[in-house]
Amino acid sequence: MAWQVTLEFVTDPAVFHVIRKTIVAAALAEGTSADAGGEIEVAVGEALSNAFIHAYDRSVGPLEIDLTFDGARLTVLVHDHGKALTDRPTVPSTLPAPTGRGGRGLFIIGQFMDEAEVLHPGPRGPGTAIRMVKRLR
Amino acid sequence: MAVPLLHCTIEEGPEVIVLHVRGEVDLATAPILRSHLQRLVEAGRQVIVDLSETSYFDMSGVRFLEQTHQLLSERRCLLVAVSPSPVVRRLFALVELDRIMPLLQTTEEAREFLQRSNSRLREPGDG
Numbered sequence: 001m002a003w004q005v006t007l008e009f010v011t012d013p014a015v016f017h018v019i020r021k022t023i024v025a026a027a028l029a030e031g032t033s034a035d036a037g038g039e040i041e042v043a044v045g046e047a048l049s050n051a052f053i054h055a056y057d058r059s060v061g062p063l064e065i066d067l068t069f070d071g072a073r074l075t076v077l078v079h080d081h082g083k084a085l086t087d088r089p090t091v092p093s094t095l096p097a098p099t100g101r102g103g104r105g106l107f108i109i110g111q112f113m114d115e116a117e118v119l120h121p122g123p124r125g126p127g128t129a130i131r132m133v134k135r136l137r
Numbered sequence: 138m139a140v141p142l143l144h145c146t147i148e149e150g151p152e153v154i155v156l157h158v159r160g161e162v163d164l165a166t167a168p169i170l171r172s173h174l175q176r177l178v179e180a181g182r183q184v185i186v187d188l189s190e191t192s193y194f195d196m197s198g199v200r201f202l203e204q205t206h207q208l209l210s211e212r213r214c215l216l217v218a219v220s221p222s223p224v225v226r227r228l229f230a231l232v233e234l235d236r237i238m239p240l241l242q243t244t245e246e247a248r249e250f251l252q253r254s255n256s257r258l259r260e261p262g263d264g
Binding site: 013014016017020035038039041042045046048049052053095098104105107108111112 | 199
């Protein structure tokens with residue numbers, strides 16, 4: 001059965017584990033493996049870190065996550081309302097140099113998910129959205 | 138009472154120090170890992186990072202392991218990790234951390250590995 005859920009919260013790193021676990025729980029409930037769930041958890045964690053560090057300059061700002069399941073694939077769309085992630089936001093397909101600009105986190109998202117892209121502006125307007133998709137079954 | 142998400146303990150030996158990392162290493166808890174890694178660097182011994190009870194690890198922790206490797210190598214000390222989960226193992230491979238920090242199955246295996254590497258380092262003529 002297809003479903004859609006939106007989570008609304010702020011980018012306080014102390015609650016990131018709750019957000020990650022909530023999304024992994026949804027993926028596991030739809031039949032994904034523990035390892036695939038672990039990969040989704042890291043991908044979501046990197047998206048949350050990016051929002052806190054880059055969009056909000058290490059401060060707390062609003063974040064929304066849309067979870068959409070189409071019966072086979074889970075789409076996670078992480079929206080922030082901060083500044084752009086990079087000048088030309090893309091998901092690197094090869095390992096970038098560790099410059100501290102969030103490039104390696106995006107690379108990991110791209111490797112751990114089946115699809116990943118950065119949208120700027122995001123579907124909800126100004127700010128950045130990271131859209132990532134994982135096939136669960 | 139809040140349960141700490143990350144609990145690090147240091148097991149000191151004469152030549153090798155084992156750091157047990159229990160729980161989750163993320164943006165919120167990585168500073169706990171960093172402060173323990175700094176103590177290991179100051180001790181200047183071979184280091185085994187035990188990840189057998191590490192349930193989550195992301196890039197927030199990777200950069201501190203990279204820094205620790207760099208600082209330890211300046212003191213001719215090695216950094217190895219044992220028993221990462223399949224997801225952590227894949228993460229370390231993707232960022233090529235496994236090239237500078239060998240991954241082993243058990244702490245016993247890691248101790249043997251360090252002993253062999255240590256005797257190679259101490260061979261005459263090696264400087």
